Amino acid sequence: MTLRNGLKPALAALLIAAGLIAAGASAHAETIIHKSVTYFSIGGNTASDLDREMTRRGPFSHNTGRRHPGATRIRFNGTATFAARKGRCVIGGAKVSLSTKLVLPRWTNRKRASREMALLWDTLSADIKRHEERHAEIARTHVRQLEKDILGLSSSGDCATLKARVDRLSQKAMLAHDKDQQRFDRIESANFENRMIRLLKYRISRKTGQ
Secondary structure, rough: OOOOOEEEEOOOOOOOOOOOOOOOOOOEEEEEHHHHHEEEEEOOOOHHHHHHHHHHHHOOOOOOOOOOOOOEEEEEEEEEEEEOOEEEEEEEEEEEEEEEEEEEEEEEEEEHHHHHHHHHHHHHHHHHHHHHHHHEEEEEEEEHHHHHHHHHHOEEHHHHHHHHHHHHHHHHHHHHHHHHHHHHHHHHHHHHHHHHHHHHHHHHHHOOOO
């Protein structure tokens, strides 16, 4: 059975809202992270059945034009505030939110499966979940770094210039995030077969005590 790359749709645009806070206030950051998990059901009794069911029922990616065994839907949102200090414009604060929604398969025939198929499914579904969890972790790393980078921006002569710098920084961060996600998918796809064989052997050895 072949595991397709996990879905990571294009990021929503990071919204940077300009404001003005009281002069002299120190910059502050607030990261809001929300994570949820949903499932889609699949049937079938054989490995070919499961592969076909995930291809038919899995989450659809507009990027690839096909369905996948799992997905991580990612949405960034955020605001930056600006303050006047000693005649210059400085970052007053940053608030970035991240929403990740994992979409995972659930096999309805798991309890009636043969020992071999149960082992295969448990190994595969655990790997799909780990894969999507890693997508969410990559997103969390980037959103925290973006917030840190925004707060680290130096002052500017006017807030319009500083806001433009925030916008450029945000766009750069999103591009870096996308590249990291795509790189992870490429590595995972290339190593899938060897990884699954290794995981299956490990689970078998644990059951047999060898």
